[in-house]
Amino acid sequence: MFLAAYREKYRIKRDIDETNLEILKVVQDMKGLSHHGVEMSPEQMRSSLPMPKTVSPSTGDERMLWLIERKDELEKKLDWLAYSLQQAEKASILSPEDQSMLHDLYHSRMTAEDVADKYGYHPKSMYRHIYGVLDMLL
Secondary structure (H helix, E strand, O other): OHHHHHHOHHHHHHHHHHHHHHHHHHHHHHHHHHOOOOOOOHHHHHOOOOOOOOOOHHHOHHHHHHHHHHHHHHHHHHHHHHHHHHHHHHHHHOOHHHHHHHHHHHOOOOOHHHHHHHHOOOHHHHHHHHHHHHHHHO
């Protein structure tokens, strides 16, 4: 979980921002549904002529329930993204050498052999070192 979250850290931050915007949009739609259209003036209320309907059929209780469910789904997604980001942020506790090793290995797209040579490890011992440090961290 940690390594997957670390690889996707910046995508997770972008997804959190997008999900927050979607939640705000759903909340705005819910507020719009709670008001049943434009208030009629006293002259319009006294008129015998038919007035246009201010509430369309798609903005009834079913739409409100769908918006509530959508908001719940987005909040669950936001919780999961926040947890993933929290897991990825644990990398800041690592030593600077281990942080740069993780960065080179998972962000710079360097091969494992190149990273191991850069830091003076054999590829198998490099992975053993990384997983040992992460086991202590988690």
